[in-house]
Amino acid sequence: MEYVVLIVSAVLVNNIVLAQYLGNCPFCGVSRDVKTSLGMGAAVAFVLTFASAITWLVHHYCLVPMNLAYLQTVVFILVIATLVQLVELFLRKSVRVLYHALGVFLPLITTNCAVLGVAILCIRKKFDFTHTVVFSFASAVGFMLAIVLMAGIRRRFPISPIPRPLRGTAITLITAGLMALAFFGFLGVDASLTALTK
Numbered sequence: 667m668e669y670v671v672l673i674v675s676a677v678l679v680n681n682i683v684l685a686q687y688l689g690n691c692p693f694c695g696v697s698r699d700v701k702t703s704l705g706m707g708a709a710v711a712f713v714l715t716f717a718s719a720i721t722w723l724v725h726h727y728c729l730v731p732m733n734l735a736y737l738q739t740v741v742f743i744l745v746i747a748t749l750v751q752l753v754e755l756f757l758r759k760s761v762r763v764l765y766h767a768l769g770v771f772l773p774l775i776t777t778n779c780a781v782l783g784v785a786i787l788c789i790r791k792k793f794d795f796t797h798t799v800v801f802s803f804a805s806a807v808g809f810m811l812a813i814v815l816m817a818g819i820r821r822r823f824p825i826s827p828i829p830r831p832l833r834g835t836a837i838t839l840i841t842a843g844l845m846a847l848a849f850f851g852f853l854g855v856d857a858s859l860t861a862l863t864k
Contacts, residue, residue: 707809717742721745746782
Protein backbone atom coordinates (compact mmCIF):
# COMPACT_ATOMS: atom_id res chain seq x y z
CA MET A 667 0.00 0.00 0.00
CA GLU A 668 2.97 2.29 0.60
CA TYR A 669 3.87 2.11 -3.10
CA VAL A 670 0.27 2.83 -4.09
CA VAL A 671 0.38 6.05 -2.05
CA LEU A 672 3.72 6.97 -3.64
CA ILE A 673 2.36 6.35 -7.16
CA VAL A 674 -0.90 8.23 -6.63
CA SER A 675 1.00 11.10 -5.04
CA ALA A 676 3.51 11.35 -7.92
CA VAL A 677 0.93 11.00 -10.72
CA LEU A 678 -1.96 13.10 -9.42
CA VAL A 679 -1.20 15.08 -6.27
CA ASN A 680 2.40 16.20 -6.85
CA ASN A 681 2.35 15.99 -10.64
CA ILE A 682 5.80 17.02 -11.80
CA VAL A 683 4.42 19.38 -14.47
CA LEU A 684 1.19 20.71 -12.99
CA ALA A 685 2.01 20.88 -9.27
CA GLN A 686 5.76 21.52 -9.36
CA TYR A 687 5.85 23.07 -12.84
CA LEU A 688 9.00 21.30 -13.97
CA GLY A 689 9.41 20.31 -17.61
CA ASN A 690 7.48 23.28 -18.99
CA CYS A 691 9.38 23.51 -22.30
CA PRO A 692 8.40 20.10 -23.77
CA PHE A 693 5.01 20.34 -22.04
CA CYS A 694 4.10 23.47 -24.02
CA GLY A 695 6.15 22.70 -27.13
CA VAL A 696 5.23 19.11 -27.95
CA SER A 697 1.63 19.06 -26.74
CA ARG A 698 0.10 19.99 -30.10
CA ASP A 699 -0.57 16.40 -31.21
CA VAL A 700 -1.66 13.43 -29.08
CA LYS A 701 0.57 10.86 -30.84
CA THR A 702 3.63 13.07 -30.57
CA SER A 703 2.80 13.75 -26.92
CA LEU A 704 2.59 10.02 -26.23
CA GLY A 705 5.97 9.52 -27.91
CA MET A 706 7.53 12.35 -25.94
CA GLY A 707 5.95 11.01 -22.74
CA ALA A 708 7.39 7.55 -23.42
CA ALA A 709 10.85 8.98 -24.15
CA VAL A 710 10.75 11.07 -20.96
CA ALA A 711 9.49 8.04 -18.99
CA PHE A 712 12.44 5.96 -20.14
CA VAL A 713 15.02 8.67 -19.51
CA LEU A 714 13.51 9.82 -16.21
CA THR A 715 13.21 6.31 -14.73
CA PHE A 716 16.64 5.10 -15.76
CA ALA A 717 18.33 8.43 -15.00
CA SER A 718 16.94 8.45 -11.46
CA ALA A 719 17.98 4.83 -10.89
CA ILE A 720 21.51 5.37 -12.25
CA THR A 721 22.00 8.70 -10.47
CA TRP A 722 20.85 7.11 -7.19
CA LEU A 723 23.49 4.40 -7.61
CA VAL A 724 26.16 6.92 -8.62
CA HIS A 725 25.32 9.17 -5.69
CA HIS A 726 25.30 6.44 -3.04
CA TYR A 727 28.18 4.30 -4.32
CA CYS A 728 30.51 6.88 -5.93
CA LEU A 729 29.88 10.45 -4.88
CA VAL A 730 29.12 9.97 -1.17
CA PRO A 731 31.96 7.47 -0.42
CA MET A 732 34.48 9.76 -2.17
CA ASN A 733 33.09 12.94 -0.55
CA LEU A 734 32.14 14.35 -3.94
CA ALA A 735 28.44 14.96 -3.28
CA TYR A 736 28.92 18.61 -4.25
CA LEU A 737 29.35 17.40 -7.88
CA GLN A 738 25.85 15.91 -7.82
CA THR A 739 24.25 18.27 -10.36
CA VAL A 740 27.10 18.01 -12.89
CA VAL A 741 27.24 14.22 -12.70
CA PHE A 742 23.46 13.90 -12.91
CA ILE A 743 23.35 16.06 -16.05
CA LEU A 744 26.05 13.88 -17.65
CA VAL A 745 24.03 10.72 -16.90
CA ILE A 746 20.85 12.30 -18.30
CA ALA A 747 22.64 13.51 -21.44
CA THR A 748 24.03 10.02 -22.08
CA LEU A 749 20.60 8.42 -21.73
CA VAL A 750 19.02 10.99 -24.05
CA GLN A 751 21.65 10.22 -26.68
CA LEU A 752 20.79 6.52 -26.41
CA VAL A 753 17.06 7.26 -26.79
CA GLU A 754 17.78 9.54 -29.77
CA LEU A 755 19.86 6.85 -31.49
CA PHE A 756 17.16 4.24 -30.87
CA LEU A 757 14.37 6.46 -32.25
CA ARG A 758 16.44 7.49 -35.27
CA LYS A 759 17.03 3.84 -36.17
CA SER A 760 13.70 2.30 -35.14
CA VAL A 761 10.92 4.93 -35.07
CA ARG A 762 11.92 7.56 -37.63
CA VAL A 763 8.44 9.10 -37.80
CA LEU A 764 8.45 9.82 -34.05
CA TYR A 765 12.07 10.98 -34.25
CA HIS A 766 11.14 13.61 -36.85
CA ALA A 767 7.90 14.55 -35.05
CA LEU A 768 9.76 15.25 -31.80
CA GLY A 769 12.39 17.25 -33.66
CA VAL A 770 14.35 19.65 -31.48
CA PHE A 771 12.42 18.66 -28.36
CA LEU A 772 14.09 15.25 -28.16
CA PRO A 773 17.57 16.64 -27.37
CA LEU A 774 15.86 19.09 -25.03
CA ILE A 775 15.10 16.17 -22.69
CA THR A 776 18.74 16.62 -21.64
CA THR A 777 17.89 20.04 -20.23
CA ASN A 778 14.39 19.06 -19.12
CA CYS A 779 14.35 20.19 -15.51
CA ALA A 780 11.73 17.51 -14.71
CA VAL A 781 14.29 14.74 -15.26
CA LEU A 782 16.99 16.43 -13.18
CA GLY A 783 14.40 17.57 -10.62
CA VAL A 784 13.09 14.06 -9.98
CA ALA A 785 16.62 12.65 -9.68
CA ILE A 786 17.50 15.30 -7.08
CA LEU A 787 14.13 14.91 -5.28
CA CYS A 788 14.79 11.19 -4.82
CA ILE A 789 18.12 11.97 -3.14
CA ARG A 790 16.69 14.76 -0.97
CA LYS A 791 13.74 12.64 0.17
CA LYS A 792 16.23 9.89 1.12
CA PHE A 793 14.40 7.23 -0.92
CA ASP A 794 15.93 3.78 -1.13
CA PHE A 795 16.55 2.31 -4.60
CA THR A 796 13.10 0.70 -4.98
CA HIS A 797 11.27 3.84 -3.89
CA THR A 798 13.42 5.86 -6.29
CA VAL A 799 12.48 3.68 -9.27
CA VAL A 800 8.77 3.63 -8.34
CA PHE A 801 8.62 7.38 -7.70
CA SER A 802 10.53 8.17 -10.91
CA PHE A 803 8.33 5.98 -13.07
CA ALA A 804 5.17 7.39 -11.44
CA SER A 805 6.44 10.94 -12.01
CA ALA A 806 7.06 10.06 -15.66
CA VAL A 807 3.51 8.69 -15.94
CA GLY A 808 2.28 11.95 -14.40
CA PHE A 809 4.28 13.90 -17.01
CA MET A 810 2.81 11.76 -19.79
CA LEU A 811 -0.72 12.18 -18.43
CA ALA A 812 -0.33 15.96 -18.28
CA ILE A 813 1.16 16.30 -21.76
CA VAL A 814 -1.44 14.01 -23.38
CA LEU A 815 -4.31 15.83 -21.64
CA MET A 816 -2.87 19.14 -22.84
CA ALA A 817 -2.59 17.79 -26.40
CA GLY A 818 -6.23 16.67 -26.26
CA ILE A 819 -7.32 20.12 -25.11
CA ARG A 820 -5.14 21.94 -27.66
CA ARG A 821 -6.77 20.01 -30.49
CA ARG A 822 -9.86 22.10 -29.80
CA PHE A 823 -8.07 25.46 -29.98
CA PRO A 824 -8.44 25.96 -33.78
CA ILE A 825 -12.23 25.62 -33.59
CA SER A 826 -12.64 27.57 -30.35
CA PRO A 827 -13.45 31.30 -30.24
CA ILE A 828 -10.22 32.37 -28.52
CA PRO A 829 -9.68 36.16 -28.41
CA ARG A 830 -6.77 37.21 -30.64
CA PRO A 831 -4.49 38.50 -27.81
CA LEU A 832 -4.76 35.13 -26.04
CA ARG A 833 -3.94 32.90 -29.02
CA GLY A 834 -0.74 30.85 -29.06
CA THR A 835 1.45 30.65 -25.98
CA ALA A 836 -0.91 32.72 -23.80
CA ILE A 837 -3.87 30.34 -24.07
CA THR A 838 -1.52 27.36 -23.60
CA LEU A 839 -0.22 28.78 -20.30
CA ILE A 840 -3.74 29.71 -19.16
CA THR A 841 -4.86 26.16 -19.94
CA ALA A 842 -1.88 24.76 -18.01
CA GLY A 843 -2.87 26.90 -15.03
CA LEU A 844 -6.47 25.67 -15.18
CA MET A 845 -5.25 22.07 -15.43
CA ALA A 846 -3.04 22.66 -12.38
CA LEU A 847 -6.06 23.96 -10.45
CA ALA A 848 -8.02 20.87 -11.46
CA PHE A 849 -5.20 18.60 -10.28
CA PHE A 850 -5.12 20.38 -6.92
CA GLY A 851 -8.51 18.72 -6.37
CA PHE A 852 -6.55 15.51 -5.69
CA LEU A 853 -4.69 17.16 -2.80
CA GLY A 854 -6.23 15.05 -0.02
CA VAL A 855 -6.08 11.71 -1.85
CA ASP A 856 -2.58 10.67 -0.75
CA ALA A 857 -3.31 11.73 2.86
CA SER A 858 -6.46 9.61 2.81
CA LEU A 859 -4.61 6.62 1.39
CA THR A 860 -1.86 7.01 4.00
CA ALA A 861 -4.49 7.11 6.76
CA LEU A 862 -6.03 3.89 5.41
CA THR A 863 -2.72 2.06 5.66
CA LYS A 864 -2.31 2.87 9.37
